[in-house]
Amino acid sequence: MAGLEGMEQPRRHASATAARWSPGVEDERALKALELFGNPTKAEVPLPSRPESAATARRLTQVVVLREWGLSPKIAEDAVLLVSELVGNAVRHTGARVFGLRMRSRRGWIRIEVRDPSRGLPCLMPVQEMDISGRGLYLVDKLSDRWGVDLLPRGKTTWFEIRVTPDR
Template sequence: MAGLEGGGQPRGHGRVDAARWSPAVEDERALKALELFGNPTEGEVQLPSRPESAAGARRLAQVVVLRQWGLSPRTAEDVVLLVSELVGNAVRHTGARAFGLRMRRPRGRIRVEVRDPSRALPCLLPVQETDLSGRGLFLVDKLSDRWGVDLLPRGKTTWFEMRVADR
């Protein structure tokens, strides 16, 4: 196709994206998300149940793990990925208008909770290499130390925990 490079992207597309992304820009976006939604370590923050909210939740997780808790970039990467998976499930499968995100740091671990108004339980499915979807809870199961679901009178909280070194 004319105008497309090997990966099917318009010429220069990767260069444009690279020019827009930088650690400083991402850090600024993370701080804006904190200002817009609130701090999930101080209480549950509400985010609208829309696909683009996953980006806001990821940014909140990143700023909390790296700046507030001072944990490693590797830990932040795992937490951000798992937050994205839980948020994606809440957005795709619950039909809710909003969901809650909370992050805590009890001694020796971190705990991330996503609350939604559905009482439908998430399902950990077997995953094949060729599967295009359905990997969310598989990743949560593999990367976290433990995870679960707490049923509430109106909805549920899906959570995961990871062990971390105390400061």
Template sequence: MAGLESGEQPRQRGGAAAVRWTPAVEDELGLKVLEQYGNPSLDEVTLLSRPESAVAARRLTQCVVLRLWGLSPQLSEHAVLLVSELVGNAVRHTGARCFGLRMMRRRGWLRMEVRDPSRGLPCLLPVRPLDTSGRGLFLVDKLSDRWGVDLLARGKTTWFEMRVADR
């Protein structure tokens, strides 16, 4: 089975074989998603507006930020979380059939964009300790260096930027 260390057996979970997580398995999954959807750092990729697309977006982000761009694991973790939040908002609140994901890097910065056909603007709401939802943009606001929304003729692009140390 692909991704298993030599001699390693898959674990059984709910009657189906589950592969034990390792960095090698995660790399393999990331590369498969990159092959399936394309590289969002080269051109916008299109994902269906379904909850499971968040998994693909997270894997694409980790593959690009950590593996292709060689940025720090902590920066990758934050970028993955924030992309997941923007994707979640696009899936839950826009009514779109699909959305676009794009990643850019320029000297000292990385920028992540989620484009959808809705012109409805996201709202940064105050968050209280016992709130169980509505934290997405709060996290984007706290963990990114800047974020915003660009209205388009048809839809919008919600984006965030983070500073990166260039080598």
């Protein structure tokens, strides 16, 4: 009997997780993030340099790309993944207390920027198949059309751009 109880536990946990996440719930959370933190298309949004801020940045990106800009789910998926990587780098490597998130669009392009107070430059490293970390900039390099770093008097802005075309 104890063996069967042990088998029941993972199923209950999996269904609880499935109940917590759904597109509707995630959309609601994205709109709440926009309300709480502000719109990164209007002005730079300051976020605390904590791992949880990656989820906030993903939600803000989702709501802006899908709802405000009306772009495809594929572009939103790529943008959400890449913003998460830039935010993760800012949180892990800069020692900042706060970083800024900004999103811009112009004809045929979207641009997402993460500003932090460190002047240390990110480094694109070669990635091996079995690597468990260090893939962030590799993903940015592969999935974006352009990316770069702008040095500022006090810090830097790391950014990526994705071309928005009818077939993408």
